[in-house]
Every structure is written in structure tokens, then in C-alpha cells.
Amino acid sequence: MKKSLLPSLLFLAQTACQTTQPDVVVTLLGTSDYHSHAVPFYSEGKHDQAGIARAMAYFKKARQTPGTLVISGGDTLNLGTPTWSDEYRCIEWAWLNGVVDIMAVGNHEFDYGPEEFQRCAASVDYPLISSNLVGADGQPLLRPDGKPYVIREVQGVRVGFFALGGSDFPRLIRSHLLPEGASWKEPIAEAQATVRQLREVEKVDAVVFIGHQFREEDEAMARAAPGIDLILGSHSHFKSELVKIPGTETYFISPYQYLTYISQVRLRFRQGKQVEVTGELVKMDENQPKDEQLEAQVRQLQDQLVAKRPERFQVLGRALVELGDEGLSQHETVLGNWATEVLRKAAGTHAYFSTASSFRAGIPPGDITVETFYTAIPYKNTVVTADVTGEQLLAWLRLSVSKRGSDIFSQQTGVRYRAVEGDLTQVQVLVDPARPEVGYAPLVPGASYRLATTNYQAFVAAGYKELFASFANPVTTTLDAHTVLSEALRAGPVTAELDGRSGGN
Structure with missing residues (x-):
């Protein structure tokens, strides 16, 4: 009896169909750390950068391509500066309806406060998420569709998105600002549980973390x-093109701050399996068109x-x-x-340190308005001093250098050093705080020096606060950093230069 060819032909037809099935590309546009910068501003040595009207025009055009999702990594507000934030609060949240797909909570x-947060959340049609923000019962407070994460399906491909509050959130956010009974759970354990849930229960094809924690975390x-396939960087105001995190299969990209860049990443899937991750930062500079209607609205409000x-x-x-901030x-x-x-x-000290996070933008040459000043140095800090030995000062300096590339690397004065592959050499300290023109001398381990820093670096920043606790004669002064710097500007004009004080790599 002759064997039928029909099963073989059906198999070949099915195989041919599978092999010719087109790839699915999911394009993610990521932003973070907007901090109410609706109006274009001075950044990286150029005027008229960013602005929400530019970003919105880019998002709207990009969304015309199927499979495009827009993600916000959080920190959309900023108490005190820019003035826009205090006056208009979250007015932009509603503008993003129909454009943004998911937002992490920063x-x-x-x-x-909690009432304002709830009012803002009620104005949007996109979900807000943070898996480790929990209520008094220990359950996540933000659960769109009953879950503390979001799944989006694009042409049969399921992508899971989740967010966390960083380990510093309990220190950064006073309890009265959160909903009653709310707290933050340890982020790593929550990340592990959420990834397992997305992979093993939800059976997603890719997992994306959208914020909001430091790059090191x-x-x-x-x-x-x-x-985790992709991390959209946030919180550190770090600028990074798409890279793979060493020792992992996870990609990372980070768009700096204030909509100056947009992270654009393409996840390519073939027959439901991710086969490629590509992407780049897109600069929102003067060459990018603006949404004309939104631009007019922003101008009127400003x-x-x-x-x-x-x-x-x-x-x-x-x-x-130019009082530049690059690097x-x-x-x-x-x-x-x-x-x-x-x-x-x-402060009258040998040295002064301030974390990189104290500074957020450069100041162009010429007239400096109050708003420009606060844009560059937005956070309120008090000066704190202490006596240190040379060994303690060296330990503080080593910690700073070990944090190079992060928000808690130190901008500093009064110390000069070389750093080669993390090893400090040629460390020198100002000889006489009252007469800086005398110059520097090599650090003496047993000598005594007076160090000054911000109250944030002394009492909040991880690593530094533990070191500072061991220093002698700590004093929280009455010096307010904003007041001192403002007075210097009024006495102006001001100038400064690079001098190689933090040399090496």
C-alpha cells in the first residue's frame, strides 16, 4: 500500500509558515528624572535644550510605529525648584495621557504629600507602579489590574514591567509624606520575587525594570x-548608552535628566523568543521639533x-x-x-566635600538669575564640620573615588590627588585654611585636619555617614549652602577653572 504524502506536506507547510513569520519588534522610549523641567534650558554647554514640547513631539511621532511603548522612570516633580513645580505641581501628568504607557514612582x-500624590494619580489613565511600596498590611499599595507590575502584549509578545523604590527611599521620604501606614520593603528581595512571578507564573517573554533606584543598585x-532583560536607568541622573551589565545578561541604558535625552531600545523577538536588544540615547536638542500647541501652552504658563x-x-x-557641570x-x-x-x-576648613548629587546643571556665562542658580544647585544643605586624622581623611577620599561614576562621588576642594585604577597617590592637603595661597603639602596620616561637607553627605549618604560618625568634634553649623553661595554671587562676578585636583581615572 502506497504511503500518503499528506502528513509530510502539511509538516513542510507548517515549517515554512513558521520560518517566514516576521520578527516582532517592541520599541521602548524611556525617560526619567524630569523634575518639572517643562521649559527648555541650558545643558551641556548649550541653550534651548529639552523641554516637554520637544519630548512630546518625539513621542507622538514614534508611537505611529506599531509596538512602541513610552515609559516614565519617575521623579517628575521637585519641591522648591524649578518654580514651575511649586506652582503647577503635576500638570504635565494629564498631558501625557494617551502617550505614556507606564510610570515608575520616584x-x-x-x-x-500623600493627598497631592493621590490627586495627581487620579488625573492619569496610565498605571503607576512600585512593587515595594506597601501598606500597613504589607501588601503593595499600587496594584493596577490587581498586580504590582504591568504586562503589555505586542503582536503576541508579552513584556512584563516592574518598578521599585531604592534602598535610600526610607531616608529620603519622610513618613508623613506617604499614605498613612505606608513603608518601603527591601528592594532586592522584592525584585527577586517579582521576576520569578513574571517569568514562572505570567510566562512573559521579556522583563523590563523601569526605575527608581541608583545605578549601583x-x-x-x-x-x-x-x-531581567533590560533596565531603564533612573534616580542617578546618569547618562549611559546601551550596555550589558558585566556578569549578567541584562542590558542597561540611562537618559541623564530633565528630558535632555530619551532612551530608545528595541527588543526583537523571533517566534516568541528574544533574539536581539539594540538601542541608543536620542538627544532632545534644538534640532528636534516641538509640539506647537504644547509649546504655546508652556510659554503662556511660564x-x-x-x-x-x-x-x-x-x-x-x-x-x-561657564560654570560647567559635565562629568x-x-x-x-x-x-x-x-x-x-x-x-x-x-567653613574655615582644610577641605570641603559635596556629593555630585548636590549639583544638577551648569551655569552659563553672563547674568545668573535666581532660577538659574537653583536649577544648578537645587537642594537645601547645611554645612557640617568635623576633625579628622590624615588616615580618616584618606578613607573618606578613597570612598569617594570608589564611587566614581555615581551620584555620591565627591566634588571637592582643599585636597589634590592622583587616582590610578582606584589607588590613591600624591595626596596633598591645603596647608592653611585661612591662607589658601600658601598651597598644599603631602597628607600626613597622623596629622589633624578639619573637614566640611553637607548634612546629606554626613548623615544620609551610604558609606559616608558611617565614616562621619567616627570623626571627632562634629558640628552642624548655621551655614546654609544656598545662602553662602548666593552671597558670593551677589559679591561677584564669579569665575573658576579646572586645575587637576581630582586627577587620574
């Missing part, structure tokens, strides 16, 4: 919770703001050079050199 979302999470709060737009001083987390900057030296003189 620490600044709670700047104005992102990297540690990738190693501790295998199964004009109203200037009329209502003219004191914030008055000229405070003048800079003879704040990597090496010395002109802005950091100027500010730390002004504060060191005011």
Missing part, C-alpha cells in the same frame, strides 16, 4: 535577580509664572566663565570647584 512624587539587582514670582527671575549675579560623577567640574571653594572658605 521619591519626588511624594514631595507635596540596578547593577546589584541584575546580578541578584537573573531574568509667562504667568514669571509675572507671579518675579523674585525668582531676578539677576542674582554674573559669571565670567560631575566622574571628575572635577568648574561648577563644583567654584561652589566647594566658596563653602570651604565660609
Whole structure:
């Protein structure tokens, strides 16, 4: 009896269909750390950068391509600066309806308290998530569709998205700013549990973390919770093109801050399996078109703001050079050199340190308005001093250098050093705080020095606060950093330069 060819032909037809099935590409556009910067501003040495009208135009055009999702990594607000935030709060949240797909909750979302957070959340049609924000019963407070994560399906491909509050959230957010009874669970354990749930129960084809924690915590999470395909960086205001985190299969990209860049990542799937991850940062500079309608609205609101709060737009001083901020987390900057030296003189100490996170933008040459000043140095800090031995000062300096590339690397003055592969050499300290013109001398391990820093670095920043606790004669001074720097600007004009104080790599 002749064998039928029908089963074979059906198998070949099915195989041919499978092999010719087109790839599915999911494109993710990620933003983070917007901090109410609706109006274009000065960034990386250029005026007229970013602005929400530019980003919105880019998002709307990109969404015309099927499979495109827009993700916010959080920190959309910022108490105190820019003035836009205090006046208009979360007005942009509703503008993003129909454009943003998911938003992670950052620490600044709670700047104005729980009632304001709830009001803002009620204005949007996209989900807000953070798996480790829990109520008094220990269960996640933010559960769109009953779950503390979000799954989006694109042409049959299921992508799971989750978010966390970083380990510093309990210190950064005072309890009265959160909903009653709310708290933050340890993020790594929550990440592990969420990834397992997404992979093993939800059976997603990819897992994406959207914020909101420091870059170092992102990297540690990738190693501790295998199964995360992509991390959209946030919180550190770090700028990074798409890279693979060493020792993992997890990709990482981070778009700096204030909508100056958008992270654009493409996840390619073939027959339901992820086969490629590509991406880049897209700069929102003067060459990017703006959404004209939104631009007009922003301009009108800003004009109203200037009329209502003219004191914030008055000229405070003048800079003879650009007080640049490029590379704040990597090496010395002109802005950091100027500010730390002004504060060191005011404190009367050998050295002054301030985490890179104290500074958020450069200051262009020319007139400096109050708003420009607060944009560059937004956070309120008090000067704290202590006596240290040379050995303790060296330990503090080593910690700072070990944090190069992060928000808690130190901008500093009064110390000069070389750093080669993390090893410090040629460490010198200012000889006489009252007479800096005398110069520097090699650090003496047994000698006594007076160190100054911010109250954040002394009492909150991980690693530093433990070291500072061992220092002698700590004093929280009455010196307010904003007041001291403002007075220096008024006495102006100001100038500064790079001098190689934080040399090496």
C-alpha cells in the first residue's frame, strides 16, 4: 500500500509558515528624572535644550510605529525648584495621557504629600507602579489590574514591567509624606520575587525594570535577580548608552535628566523568543521639533509664572566663565570647584566635600538669575564640620573615588590627588585654611585636619555617614549652602577653572 504524502506536506507547510513569520519588534522610549523641567534650558554647554514640547513631539511621532511603548522612570516633580513645580505641581501628568504607557514612582512624587500624590494619580489613565511600596498590611499599595507590575502584549509578545523604590527611599521620604501606614520593603528581595512571578507564573517573554533606584543598585539587582532583560536607568541622573551589565545578561541604558535625552531600545523577538536588544540615547536638542500647541501652552504658563514670582527671575549675579557641570560623577567640574571653594572658605576648613548629587546643571556665562542658580544647585544643605586624622581623611577620599561614576562621588576642594585604577597617590592637603595661597603639602596620616561637607553627605549618604560618625568634634553649623553661595554671587562676578585636583581615572 502506497504511503500518503499528506502528513509530510502539511509538516513542510507548517515549517515554512513558521520560518517566514516576521520578527516582532517592541520599541521602548524611556525617560526619567524630569523634575518639572517643562521649559527648555541650558545643558551641556548649550541653550534651548529639552523641554516637554520637544519630548512630546518625539513621542507622538514614534508611537505611529506599531509596538512602541513610552515609559516614565519617575521623579517628575521637585519641591522648591524649578518654580514651575511649586506652582503647577503635576500638570504635565494629564498631558501625557494617551502617550505614556507606564510610570515608575520616584521619591519626588511624594514631595507635596500623600493627598497631592493621590490627586495627581487620579488625573492619569496610565498605571503607576512600585512593587515595594506597601501598606500597613504589607501588601503593595499600587496594584493596577490587581498586580504590582504591568504586562503589555505586542503582536503576541508579552513584556512584563516592574518598578521599585531604592534602598535610600526610607531616608529620603519622610513618613508623613506617604499614605498613612505606608513603608518601603527591601528592594532586592522584592525584585527577586517579582521576576520569578513574571517569568514562572505570567510566562512573559521579556522583563523590563523601569526605575527608581541608583545605578549601583540596578547593577546589584541584575546580578541578584537573573531574568531581567533590560533596565531603564533612573534616580542617578546618569547618562549611559546601551550596555550589558558585566556578569549578567541584562542590558542597561540611562537618559541623564530633565528630558535632555530619551532612551530608545528595541527588543526583537523571533517566534516568541528574544533574539536581539539594540538601542541608543536620542538627544532632545534644538534640532528636534516641538509640539506647537504644547509649546504655546508652556510659554503662556511660564509667562504667568514669571509675572507671579518675579523674585525668582531676578539677576542674582554674573559669571565670567561657564560654570560647567559635565562629568560631575566622574571628575572635577568648574561648577563644583567654584561652589566647594566658596563653602570651604565660609567653613574655615582644610577641605570641603559635596556629593555630585548636590549639583544638577551648569551655569552659563553672563547674568545668573535666581532660577538659574537653583536649577544648578537645587537642594537645601547645611554645612557640617568635623576633625579628622590624615588616615580618616584618606578613607573618606578613597570612598569617594570608589564611587566614581555615581551620584555620591565627591566634588571637592582643599585636597589634590592622583587616582590610578582606584589607588590613591600624591595626596596633598591645603596647608592653611585661612591662607589658601600658601598651597598644599603631602597628607600626613597622623596629622589633624578639619573637614566640611553637607548634612546629606554626613548623615544620609551610604558609606559616608558611617565614616562621619567616627570623626571627632562634629558640628552642624548655621551655614546654609544656598545662602553662602548666593552671597558670593551677589559679591561677584564669579569665575573658576579646572586645575587637576581630582586627577587620574
